[in-house]
Amino acid sequence: MKKVSYLRAASVFLFSVALLFGCSSGNSGTGGTTGGTSAPQAANPGETPAKQKEQLVVAVNENFITMDPQNTGDALSSGVQTSMFEGLLIYDKDLKLIPGLSTEYSVNEDATEYTFKLRQNVKFHDGTPFNAQAVKINFDRMSNQENNLRAYRNYKYIKSTDVVDEYTVKVTLNQPFSAMINKFTTGIISPQALEKYGKDIAKNPVGTGPYKFVEWVQGDHLTVELNQDHWDKGAAKVQKIIYKPVPENGSRVAMLKTGEADVIYPLPEQQVETLNGADGVKVERTPSTITRYVSINMLKKPFDDPRVRQAINYAVDKDAFIKVVKAGYGAKLESVMSPTIAHYAKQGVYEYNIEKAKELLKEAGYENGFTTDIWGNTNSDTMKGMQFIQQQLQKVGITVEVKSMEEATLSDEIYGIKSPEEAKMNMWYVSWSSADPDNAMRSLFSSENFPPAGANTAFYKNDLVDKSIKEATQSSDQTKQKELYGVVQEHVFKEAPWIFLAVDEILYGKRSNVEGVYITPSGGIYVREAEFK
């Protein structure tokens, strides 16, 4: 009896383990092919294919959220979408606006009427012809508040979209908005697909781009293949692109080394050394649209005194910051935005000068310094940055307590306030990325954008700046815009609502046989000319 039960016990356990084990590996087979058309995955490591490679693997650090270009908020999702979608205009690899689905356009003087001549003989991936009606359907979708799309914040300015003829579209705004031209880069979706998929369009992207959607296995990969009927046929040569989220930095680097990935982005600064000189691998650098700074709450004492804010700026050694925190990859922030953005006006640097900082503090009545705190998220680079600021300010007698908070909590503390006076934040170590001057300046320095209404977290208010920003959005005249945005940059920089730190560099790695793939300054993945050498 005893013997039997012992055997039974052991066999129950082992058998069930074996059974489940067997089952589950069987299931993994089906699991892997859920998309139906799943392609053979990345080549085995060490196996260098002798013949022409046909698929390009791009490893990135996060999951994609949506494939609806009109409802996208994160840079990574839109980075992937650029392979499948095109707007009336598109950004090239250097963030210049170039013709996309339109061949030319005109704007009236006060930036309220935009007329586009559309590209002819273009088809969506599902065969639907592209024409003025398709543009109207897309613009109406975005400008309709009830659809609740991310793009609404830009397209709410549209009063009407009119079909002039088959290939001409006239867009009328309800108020002058010169930055609108940058927003016409939003991807245009096939009207037929919009109707067919409804909300599920986010999983079933159908555009006009050089690549067609194949499959998206949640959390694992997204595959696109070359669109043989693209209007710019021949520019992109790679047959298939697979985008894979690989969150761990070290793993991404290893994939590039083994050839499992052809392009990896981002490449962490600390890992550049290990790749320099590695066989068959290239490290690429490009200036980004990302500015890194400390936002200072100007409503609070002692930061309401401009001398204190300037003193803090003088007290921080920006060269050392870039060297220590950014591992040498970055440039000093010499205005309120990145030099890659239109209408940039260089202002210079608050040169590191402890004596001057002390003097200014003395003038302001803080000879003996003061105590404050700095907030940031729990990212290890952020912590390093905050500790750096802490050490630098210590030298002029300012004691800074470093408080790192998990991102969602932090966001709640900063934006979840009822009124500006309620803000508990003193200093916030943060970054901002924008592709156009309006987003770079109006969002951050216009007084109508105090939290909770917007992202002016320094609570910066200057009537001249408010007026200039407004006027700039009301004129389509580029010279006038440049002048007005110049005024904004000059004043903001002088009044120092931030500690101006650095402009990030975008670092990415690729296999040396990959050509024509770029990471754009705003973090987009540009594949329009992708090919293997």
Next chain:
Amino acid sequence: MFRYIVKRLIEIIPIIFVVSLLIFFFIHLVPGDPVRLAAGKDATLEEITRVREELGLDKPLLVQYATYMQNLFTGNLGHSLKTGLPISDMFANRYMITMNLTFMSLGWALVLGLLIGTISAVFRNKWPDYVGMLTAISGISLPGFWLGLILIQIFSVQLGWFPTGGAESWKSYVLPSLTLGAGIMSMLARFTRSSLLETLKEDFIRTGRAKGLKESVVVRKHALKNSMIPVVTIAGLQFGFLLGGSVVVETVFSIPGMGRLLIDSIAFRDYPVVQAVILLFSLEFILVNLLVDILYKALNPKIRYES
């Protein structure tokens, strides 16, 4: 026995109910606003209000809970706040991957753990014992994160035997399950050893030896079985944990499993996903516990469960 199992299964319902209540209210206690995060830094107030209404997050918590439970009972887990996709869609692929990883890790850990533990106990204070226990100590002390990266460096980058990650074929599971199983194997080895040593001191073992049974028979047929209770307990617990997915291993080997889904969802305050994942984990734990209890009885018939 059958009635006992049925009774235990019925008990799951109130437990799940309480768990769901706890998860729901606790997660809403944590600061952070999914709407803010979804809308982005440059969102306007009116935009945020609109999104909040659309997602139904402007309603009182109790109403939200009622809606949630109502959906749950009709088998609808809801949609993710972050991606807008149905949660069941997000689970399908990830769950199988975590399952595979669990069974592969636990499988080799059980076999090797029992073997090392038994050998160590039998050759107590001799060199096989020292080698075995050294292996076990190393297995417990190596941080998974570090071990994973080292394995990638050696077996993927240098030797090129296995891919650096992903979940495409059995090959991609080898390194992650080695990483994940190392700690468990070591723990099982140590528990097997100490438990077996205890048993070997018992009177019935002396009797066995006295009546002239071979040592191997004594160990295999009499001692080992009687030492299995604590080992089964540990294995069961680990089984439960593994089913929850391992954030570290899934991150290092870029495996799209349940652990990473949970962490990402918590960071985003994606309430419906967090609730669904934790509910699933609780259910798994309850079932694994039941399995362990049944195994106890099989191992030691003296254990009785009233039915």
